[in-house]
Each structure stands twice: as structure tokens, then as C-alpha cells.
Amino acid sequence: MTVHPFIEAEKRDGHNVKRACELLKVSRTAFYARCKGTPGPRSVRDAELTEKIAEVHQQSRGTYGAPRIHAVLQRQGEDCGRRRIARLMRKANLQGRHRRRRQPTTIPDQRATARPDLVVRDFAPDPHGLDTRWCGVITYIPTEEGRLYLATVIDIASRRMVGWSTADHLRTELVTDALTSACCRRRPARPVIFHSDRGCQGGFNWSSQHQFPGGIVGAR
Template sequence: MNDAYAFIEAEKTTHGVAFLCRLLKVARSSFYAWLAAAKSRAYRLAADEALVHEIAAIHVASRQTYGVPRIHAELRRLGRCVNRKRIARLMREHDIQGAHRRKRRSLTRPDRKAKPAPDLIGRDFHAEIPGTKLVGDITALPTGEGWLYLACWLDLQGELVTVRGGGLRCSRCGCGGCGRWCRRRGGGGGLAAGRSRCGCVLP
């Protein structure tokens, strides 16, 4: 409808307003009301442009990570009382987007038909000699350089936690620290480790 009013405003010196309103099927009163509100529209447009400049500055300062909620909170902290929906509209119109947390997906898909691994610990979490009973697990952490595989082992005798991480993987699960930890501690015969769902067991 604004386009029709703008067309009438541009052509009213050539054709009469009444004729143009009949042609475009709009009421003359509506056209004159739109015309009277021109100053307020220009003021709102200028205010929106100034607000977009502030939003863009905050967005760049956040390394392009802030979305509507954080930008709204930052503007309020700076003393700017702005409606959250207005911020969302301006960010949408100017293609300003924050960083979204990616949907978490499982990296491990166990084989339901596989035979369960034997319980080497036997639910006995007590050890007399260090380095004879270990329990551990592995996880994958998202980093700026990709996925980091992190292995953690707990010695049941002294509750010593050893964490190893890196991009190296074992042939089964991606654990890069199991064998090195065992060799460093002098593991060998008589060493038992609990097996996690990844299927990695110390030798």
C-alpha cells in the first residue's frame, strides 16, 4: 500500500489525486493520512539506521557471535531501552546473525549385535598394587581445529587420574593415550583395565 501512496505522491502534479486514488482503488483520506505521517516515518527511519549502526558495532565487537538476546542485553546495559522485536527485525533486514550452537550428534554408534566386552574389573574397584587396575573412558571435544579425542584413566589403587588428549587415534576408538600411558607406567602382565563402550582396553 505504501508503494501506491508513493506513486500518487509522485504523479499528483500530472494527474489529479482523486483520479489516481480511484485508479489504484485507495481512499483519498488514507493517502492524506499517509502524507501527514511522512515526517514521523522519516524520523523512525533515521532512528532505525542509527540503531542498526549500534547493533553492528556490538556484533563486530563480539566477533560476530552475539544474537538478538545478547545484543538486546548489551544495549540495555548501555542505557538504550529498545524493544527486542525491533532488534530482531533490524538484524533480519540487514542479515546480521549470531553464532548458533550446532546440534549435538553422537560420534559413537555401538553395534547392537556385537558380543558384550568382558568385565575385567569384575565390579571390584579395590586394588592393592598401583597400576594393576585401571578404569577409563574417552570422549570427543569440539575445538577450533576440529575434534579433540580425550582419554582419561583412573588408577583404582591411588585414584590417580591421567588424562591424555590429541589427534592420534587407536585402531578401534580414536584413543591416543592408552598405550603410551601403559608403557610409561610400566604396565604389562597382570594389568587389568575396565572397558568402556568404545571398546578400548589396555594390554
């Protein structure tokens, strides 16, 4: 809130402008500049800082917020506070990008039966071991309509994705559909070990023991 209108009223009543500015801790230069319609020193400085803030913001591809821009300007020798930069960024409608809070896509089930580690923590590629060890990963893709969940099946030997499925939920079908997709694409002739997080989506340890073409898919 500006106190310049109050000083103007004091001036009209015949009071001392200098004394009023001292009591209110206001620059007389800025007050008289405002009365004349010309920008005061602070306004000029704000305009200069806004240009430099916009330049740094553009160089960061719109990712830097007030703390990082403040650090850059400090290194360039600019004497300004972080709150001032934040205020000028709000005024210029500039903002940085915030890291989204990650949502867990794998929820451990404490009641799930522990499965043996059939791959024995061996995730090294092996050109002669195709379609013998698969692993599953679940992630999500942010969209305008919400989160799109993606379940993938990766062949450990080749590091290639051999099956996948998408859905707007995290139910068991998301994973089993990805496994079905992988089996239909690869058609393994022998049993395949499928490794996943223990106690993944509810019921997955049970559903992953379905009989697929080529053998039983094991899970951990």
C-alpha cells in the first residue's frame, strides 16, 4: 500500500513534506517524481531488474524460479533481494517449473506371500538368454485428462520392451495385460521367469502364475 496519497493530503493542509517523508520512511525524490508523473528511482530499478530477470528466465527455458534467478543475478553483481525478484516475477507473470510430486505406482502388499528370487539378482544382458528372464515396470504419464498408467515387460537379456499395456487405473489387469501382450508378441517356447516388485498390485502374485503359451511365468 502506497503512502503517497497521505503525504499529498498533508501537503495540501500545509504540513511539511520533508518531515512527513522522514516519519513514513519514504523517499522525497520518489514522492515528487510520482507527483510529476515520472518514474522514481525505485521504479526505474525495478524495470531494469525485470528485464534481467526475463533474460535469465528465458535462458533457463522457463525453468528457473526466484531462488535460482536470484543466485544468477548475485553472481552477475546485481544487488537485489530474493523477495524483490519474486515480486517482480509475479508482476511480470513469470514462474519457474516445480518438480511434480511422484505418486507411487507399486504398493507393497504386506499380506502377499514372499516369492523366491528366481533371477538371483542377475540383471546382466545376455544375447543367448532371450525370452528366459523378463521384468516388469509400472510408471505413469501425466496428461490433460489425468494420469495414464503404463505397465511394461522388458526382456532382461536384450533390454528390449516386449510387451506393454495402458490404463487409467492400477488394478491387476494392467500388469496381466502387459504380460499377455509380451507372450503374444514373443511366443516363448520355454518357461520364462518374470521378475517384479514383491507384493505389487493386489493379487498380482496370484495372477502372474497363469499358464501362458510356452510355460509358467514366475513372479517375485
